Amino acid sequence: MKRLNKVALVFLSLFVILGLLITACGSKQQSGGQTASTSKYPEKEITLICPWPPGGSSDIISRAIAQVASKYLNKPMVVVNREGANGMIATTELAKTNPDGYTIALGASGLFVTQPFVQKNLGYKQDDFEFLIGLTNEPILLTINAGSPYNTLEDLIKDAKEKNKVIRYSNSGMGGIPQLCLDYLFQLAGVKSQPVPFKGGAPALTAILGGHVDAAASHPGEAIPHIKAGKLRPLAISSTQRFPALPDVPTMKEKGFDIDMGVKKFVFAPKGLPEEARKVLIDVLQKVASDPEFKKTMEDNNLMLEVMSGKEVVEYFNKQAPIMKKLIESMPQIEAK
Template identity: 35%
Template sequence: MTVKTLIASATAAVMAVAAVPAAAEYPERPVTVIVAWGAGGSTDTMARIFANYIGEDLGQRFVVENREGAGGEIGWTALANAPADGYTVGLINSPSFESKGIVRDDVGYDMEDIRPLVNVVTDPGVLAVAADSPYETLDDFVAAAKENPGELSVSHEGVGGDDHLAALDFTDKAGIDVNFVTFDGNAEATAALQGGHIDAFEGNMSEVANQIENGSVRALAVWSSDRMEAIPDVPTGQEQGYDVISAASRGFAVPADLSEEQYNTLLEAARGVIENEEFRAELAELNMPVVPIYGEDFVEFLENNRETLETLWEKDPWIEQ
């Protein structure tokens, strides 16, 4: 082979390599984050903060899209049906996410169609009343409910959610009957409470911690095993003789068929966000306890929850309560 031919061959080889397109780095465009609840609540707020951090880390915008309704089902159905291309992530709330398929056979999504990614926050439940409510203590509320069966109204976000199940557990152990009122998000419920449209709010600590601190809302109990740092003066249900423990776990998930490469990219980015002290400080300001559960551990956590809920359902169905 002549030197001229050798040079020509080498040049052709270099040009051929150059002609092969470089592998695209994920993500190449903005990612949609489906939130199955309305804007302004703690779930939406946490999602937006997380989206800002993970978007900065991965170099693309993560854009929150609120798809509220049916106690989360509309948003989770949209997530399950989204293309598994890495450009749709969804926020899931436990135990609402697991309970839908137990309550009904015609739910729009199946848990197997959605792959959990990471849990971020675990937010304990509270029962609260407006500041001008006549009920100063949990026992006051119970006494009034016993005197007026079915008349006192209590909010929740949907059948089978943590607040609904906590309220059922409490009313069962207290031996009272109340009127449940469903809202598409705790932001609506707290507004209804302060507007005098409901007697009590059953929801999560982060939704009302600031109102408790400024005196516009009075918490009668927190459904945790110990008092919470954010609301140290609020007694637990157990302290008052009601053995109720309840919390909402909020995390992120993706369509089940997402590639392992993209799943791992999102998982590692999520880990980086959760380990970021600035992110944790922002959530602490909002009274949201960060309790990370990653990858397959989160999958197992939700599967175990579902098994527990199935057992409860078989014992005492809550669909008509």
């Protein structure tokens, strides 16, 4: 009987010790989880500035970010459109905003790789900001009329060289990334070219659809309906990876031209963010970028995901800016039609 009592006592002691260990581990895990998830930031709503008007690709991206971010934040993210001067007004204001983490903005690469060489007395500089994440790329698509005799980029370049021909290409305006991209491509190819600028992408495409120019520079979303309708033939695209909705169109890099140009969108903030806010924002934005809902919205709007760290965004600017500067300085002065 005594032996049974001793055995029972041993088992009871083991159960008590095991219970205490489980309780301790659970408390530790709960405490660790609270440390990661109960950050003081944010304590109020976060404003995401969209420096362009409602309805465009930047507005679509901004609203998708805010909507998906609500899954990962305990306070809302609210989009405010602050259009003007092609994004420069909002960017100038952001540079002067209190860097408390409650005002961030969507940006586009042109703000830092073309505008500094086009605009005098720019009210901001790259060092005024912290770049949190790169999200999308709207690369440049080279298209020709479907009735053109060329089937490839090589055909177009070969014919221009053999006949000493000047390739006339429509674009959305001088100094814009679409125009500069094709200028650079034709320079690298060693052929003559002449930009034919229009006031926007739609009239530039109208010119190639009507056969009034040899080629056109546009974003994929603008040209895809005409490609699907059999009216335009795409020859090459400026992204480093093929565009998902145009898997058969080669990149310019594949054709031997070291080009990585496009309107790349990113999220940035005034310099001097509190470390806690910076970490939370980067973490949330990374989750947004990998969220299926965000990805689908981008795909549905022909926007190419190209996720980069803040450091990679800055490195891209630093590589592109000297190229753009040289192109802009040698750019002919042609008035848009």
